[in-house]
Amino acid sequence: xxSLASKAVQMPASPIRKLVPYAEAAKKAGKTVxxxxxxxxxxxxxxxxxxxxxxxxxxxxxxxxxxxxxxxxQKLARSYQNQGIPVLTEDILITTGGSEALIFGLMTACNPGxxxxxxxxxxxxxxxxxxxxxxxxxxxxxxxxxxxxxxxxAQIEVKITxxxxxxxxxxxxxxxxxxxxxQELEQLQLIVQKxxxxxxxxxxxxxxxxxxxxxxxxxxxxGIEQNVVMIDSVSKRYSMCGARIGAxxxxxxxFMAAALKFGQARLSPPTVDQIAAxxxxxxxxxxxxxxxxEYVARRxxxxxxxxxxxxxxxxxxxxxFYCVAKFPVQNAEHFCQWLLEEFSYExxxxxxxxxxxxxxxxxxxxxxxxxxxxxxxxxxxxAVECLRVALEQYPGKTNS
Amino acid sequence: xxSLASKAVQMPASPIRKLVPYAEAAKKAGKTVxxxxxxxxxxxxxxxxxxxxxxxxxxxxxxxxxxxxxxxxQKLARSYQNQGIPVLTEDILITTGGSEALIFGLMTACNPGxxxxxxxxxxxxxxxxxxxxxxxxxxxxxxxxxxxxxxxxAQIEVKITxxxxxxxxxxxxxxxxxxxxxQELEQLQLIVQKxxxxxxxxxxxxxxxxxxxxxxxxxxxxGIEQNVVMIDSVSKRYSMCGARIGAxxxxxxxFMAAALKFGQARLSPPTVDQIAAxxxxxxxxxxxxxxxxEYVARRxxxxxxxxxxxxxxxxxxxxxFYCVAKFPVQNAEHFCQWLLEEFSYExxxxxxxxxxxxxxxxxxxxxxxxxxxxxxxxxxxxAVECLRVALEQYPGKTNS
Numbered sequence: 015x016x017s018l019a020s021k022a023v024q025m026p027a028s029p030i031r032k033l034v035p036y037a038e039a040a041k042k043a044g045k046t047v048x049x050x051x052x053x054x055x056x057x058x059x060x061x062x063x064x065x066x067x068x069x070x071x072x073x074x075x076x077x078x079x080x081x082x083x084x085x086x087x088q089k090l091a092r093s094y095q096n097q098g099i100p101v102l103t104e105d106i107l108i109t110t111g112g113s114e115a116l117i118f119g120l121m122t123a124c125n126p127g128x129x130x131x132x133x134x135x136x137x138x139x140x141x142x143x144x145x146x147x148x149x150x151x152x153x154x155x156x157x158x159x160x161x162x163x164x165x166x167x168a169q170i171e172v173k174i175t176x177x178x179x180x181x182x183x184x185x186x187x188x189x190x191x192x193x194x195x196x197q198e199l200e201q202l203q204l205i206v207q208k209x210x211x212x213x214x215x216x217x218x219x220x221x222x223x224x225x226x227x228x229x230x231x232x233x234x235x236x237g238i239e240q241n242v243v244m245i246d247s248v249s250k251r252y253s254m255c256g257a258r259i260g261a262x263x264x265x266x267x268x269f270m271a272a273a274l275k276f277g278q279a280r281l282s283p284p285t286v287d288q289i290a291a292x293x294x295x296x297x298x299x300x301x302x303x304x305x306x307x308e309y310v311a312r313r314x315x316x317x318x319x320x321x322x323x324x325x326x327x328x329x330x331x332x333x334x335f336y337c338v339a340k341f342p343v344q345n346a347e348h349f350c351q352w353l354l355e356e357f358s359y360e361x362x363x364x365x366x367x368x369x370x371x372x373x374x375x376x377x378x379x380x381x382x383x384x385x386x387x388x389x390x391x392x393x394x395x396x397a398v399e400c401l402r403v404a405l406e407q408y409p410g411k412t413n414s
Numbered sequence: 415x416x417s418l419a420s421k422a423v424q425m426p427a428s429p430i431r432k433l434v435p436y437a438e439a440a441k442k443a444g445k446t447v448x449x450x451x452x453x454x455x456x457x458x459x460x461x462x463x464x465x466x467x468x469x470x471x472x473x474x475x476x477x478x479x480x481x482x483x484x485x486x487x488q489k490l491a492r493s494y495q496n497q498g499i500p501v502l503t504e505d506i507l508i509t510t511g512g513s514e515a516l517i518f519g520l521m522t523a524c525n526p527g528x529x530x531x532x533x534x535x536x537x538x539x540x541x542x543x544x545x546x547x548x549x550x551x552x553x554x555x556x557x558x559x560x561x562x563x564x565x566x567x568a569q570i571e572v573k574i575t576x577x578x579x580x581x582x583x584x585x586x587x588x589x590x591x592x593x594x595x596x597q598e599l600e601q602l603q604l605i606v607q608k609x610x611x612x613x614x615x616x617x618x619x620x621x622x623x624x625x626x627x628x629x630x631x632x633x634x635x636x637g638i639e640q641n642v643v644m645i646d647s648v649s650k651r652y653s654m655c656g657a658r659i660g661a662x663x664x665x666x667x668x669f670m671a672a673a674l675k676f677g678q679a680r681l682s683p684p685t686v687d688q689i690a691a692x693x694x695x696x697x698x699x700x701x702x703x704x705x706x707x708e709y710v711a712r713r714x715x716x717x718x719x720x721x722x723x724x725x726x727x728x729x730x731x732x733x734x735f736y737c738v739a740k741f742p743v744q745n746a747e748h749f750c751q752w753l754l755e756e757f758s759y760e761x762x763x764x765x766x767x768x769x770x771x772x773x774x775x776x777x778x779x780x781x782x783x784x785x786x787x788x789x790x791x792x793x794x795x796x797a798v799e800c801l802r803v804a805l806e807q808y809p810g811k812t813n814s
Contacts, residue, residue, distance in 0.1 A: 256685025285656025
């Protein structure tokens with residue numbers, strides 16, 4: 015039997031993979047498991063998108079252009095412009111999810127062996143994309159005590175070496191929900207400019223900003239237009255995770271021309287899904303207003319609830335639909351497993367994602383877990399109560 | 415402006431990219447251009463697949479499992495079994511097109527710097543996938559005079575070095591249409607076994623076999639079950655190129671477990687398209703009978719027509735919907751450009767793909783072009799007549 019590639023061995027497993035069998039066993043044992051571990055929203059996909067799928071009038075399900083349908087790119091560009099984000103049709107390559115946009119983007123920008131700096135905790139699949147492109151992830155730790163704000167810029171700059179090719183941020187952030195301020199992004203701009211790096215900005219949660227906070231796009235940082243690469247996706251915006259439609263966006267024409275060659279090799283993004291994504295652009299503002307109001311209510315239930323449990327600390331994020339909480343336990347992964355394996359309260363328990371998997375630094379975030387508040391409010395209340403009771407019973411509880 | 419990665423520079427352009435502006439100019443000038451250059455069939459997608467799209471009853475377009483829907487994998491496995499191909503549900507990873515299956519497969523099997531042997535001419539995008547995985551393509555030339563049969567096995571074996579990790583075949587072949595015999599595949603089996611290589615078999619044209627020829631799947635080669643990786647796709651089978659649903663298939667459990675980690679990093683293949691692909695499995699046999707009869711008629715018009723033109727030679731393939739013809743010209747790319755730029759016959763001309771782009775050996779296939787017979791019979795007859803008249807007028811004609 016031929017041996018596998020070292021990349022195949024290096025590819026990381028999902029932070030929750032070890033817990034999945036315990037969750038399945040819990041369900042088999044009749045427990046209700048509140049899934050706070052995944053970013054699959056329960057929000058309905060906009061009617062316009064579903065209608066476009068139902069009304070598909072193609073007789074032949076053909077390839078689209080490798081960069082995506084021109085009509086979709088045009089309409090998408092206009093939608094950015096309406097939000098004050100200066101994107102032209104030719105700045106856009108439609109991809110199969112934000113994932114493919116990052117893979118193509120990293121392969122276009124970075125040679126194997128290059129380093130990419132990422133504030134941690136970060137979306138765990140960035141590790142997988144880095145392995146695919148042969149890159150080394152250099153983390154800079156953001157701290158829960160600071161609400162996961164951007165680490166001091168000097169701490170980032172000190173990590174830059176001749177091998178550093180890019181900085182990757184997610185804004186608003188998965189897993190933290192932290193929304194970078196314009197000032198934080200302008201600090202990043204200074205070192206990006208000074209060291210001539212690429213700045214990859216995963217902005218797929220842009221529509222999910224709360225308490226009047228306004229997202230500031232990296233595409234609006236003037237002076238580093240040739241360095242900024244924006245990653246986008248319809249997955250969260252329109253609750254269309256299964257459509258697998260994303261976008262790679264940059265003003266750097268040489269970069270976009272090279273990225274298109276990766277796009278041509280895989281022929282095209284899916285056709286029906288692009289048609290649905292194009293139709294989704296007609297979604298009225300009140301859809302988002304309602305969704306945002308719902309997430310604010312959910313966040314408040316979850317975060318306020320967590321902070322009301324003795325020993326738990328959870329900063330209140332301004333964006334996305336995640337939060338990271340610190341628990342009074344030595345090992346959050348063990349706590350998460352115990353919740354599934356040993357615990358139940360009125361037949362219910364909770365599944366969370368241990369946060370250690372979102373850090374590249376070993377042993378970081380050992381007391382933390384990521385919570386996605388993607389369930390309805392009643393279930394979130396029950397989940398908080400489960401956690402409250404669990405922490406009264408958990409044998410591995412610490413005093414801090 | 416930061417420099418791009420060397421991979422971005424190495425990524426090959428499509429073999430027809432240079433011709434596209436000439437085709438556009440020809441159309442602008444009012445010429446009818448017969449597109450024999452692309453593998454986008456005009457055959458209608460099966461009604462069952464389109465109906466499944468129209469009837470989609472999801473309220474939320476969610477992710478599927480990273481390996482694809484279980485129900486789809488089960489039904490797909492049964493469909494292979496019904497064809498005598500021993501595939502189990504757990505041998506299948508559903509991918510975003512056959513393209514993603516090859517990318518994941520190569521990254522799972524091969525380290526950067528490894529070599530993959532491919533009989534040429536071959537599907538040009540294999541070059542792009544090899545660049546993405548950092549691999550060196552080592553071609554072994556198949557010759558038009560032999561109808562593009564597998565080169566003598568000794569010529570393949572002599573290319574094997576300690577860096578060789580895999581052999582890639584496409585059967586039936588794009589661009590040649592050649593269908594490997596069981597005997598040819600058994601010869602490959604011997605060297606795969608002897609040198610413990612992976613054998614990647616792109617079998618996406620399996621349903622397109624003519625004149626009573628039966629495809630023999632590499633999954634039926636006994637003794638190398640741990641080495642064989644089959645690539646499949648619904649694109650051509652059901653004329654669903656735009657669905658982007660493929661599959662990576664192997665009995666090698668370690669390989670499949672590692673490939674799934676690449677699948678998990680990109681989350682899932684598209685949901686609606688999988689539902690359509692699953693429904694397409696109910697397509698009745700008479701759909702394929704009609705499609706095959708149509709392609710046989712088209713192939714005969716095209717290949718017999720080409721061979722009736724003085725100086726043109728085109729072996730008659732038993733599979734897929736391509737053929738490669740040798741023209742009495744010094745440079746087929748120039749001839750293809752001239753057809754678009756300078757020539758017309760009754761307001762019509764032809765676009766073909768110069769075959770040089772399907773060879774990795776420099777200067778190979780300079781007199782050849784690939785023709786996809788994906789147009790209706792009347793248009794194919796007109797296209798042949800265009801080529802006949804063109805070769806009477808073309809100034810770069812040779813005597814051979």
